[in-house]
Amino acid sequence: MTREELIEEAFKAMENSYAPYSNYHVGSALLTKDQQIFWGVNIENASFGATNCAERSAIFAAYSKGYHKEDIEAIAIVSDGDRIAAPCGICRQVLSELLERDTPIYLSNRKEELDITIAKLLPYHFSKEDVLR
């Protein structure tokens, strides 16, 4: 699967976004090295803090099937916003633990695209090694 195809998968996932409060729709598609695709969307809640972001939904779905960071090829995160949806702080922390530092992250809103890594998004990260000393 190409980078463009993975981005299109994320846009398809975005149609399932549940965002009645923000009306801001985000989709994610995660590709494993054995070519499985996991979709994730943002899922909001009347208790706003219970909201889950799209990229966390996708990576949790992959882990739930037994895939771990070393099995992940790439992840696409797309939105219908005016700017690309750069992952929020909580998602950066989650991605920093559950993705390899150099796994490609493709961001797109159809007007703008950015290929980045979690190493660049969260250079000074708090990690398992800090806790398990």
Ligand code: THU
């Ligand atoms: N959101 C994501 O799904 N991913 C991001 O990286 C940024 C924010 C969602 C959460 C919420 O449903 C909506 O976007 C507005 O914050």
